[in-house]
């Protein structure tokens with residue numbers, strides 16, 4: 785494990801849905817599906833996650849540089865990382881029935897992070913996402 789990221793930080797809870805998946809850093813790392821880089825960014829082999837096989841698929845990545853992050857397939861060869869902290873008061877939102885929902889005060893966001901329901905007034909922030917073939921680097 786690289787510095788700054790704990791294995792526990794990669795364990796996500798509550799995001800297992802039809803379009804989401806829960807992974808733990810331990811198993812995903814062991815399987816070579818993702819790699820924590822020395823600088824804390826996370827490298828993901830998207831071809832190894834069935835949930836990303838279709839456009840609109842969402843992978844719960846866990847913490848990337850201490851930010852709860854999801855990776856969304858937005859197109860044939862495009863992906864976007866999203867900071868799951870609600871823009872209202874920073875509570876972590878979770879994927880429920882195709883939307884990211886904040887358990888604190890009810891804000892909802894689309895899979896691309898746009899606000900559907902307030903009180904949040906701005907969409908989820910994006911996490912820097914670099915795509916090169918089947919490899920995505922977040923952070």
Ligand code: FES
Pocket residue numbers: 870871872873874875886887888889890891902903904
């Ligand atoms: S913190 Fe998310 S709606 Fe208030």
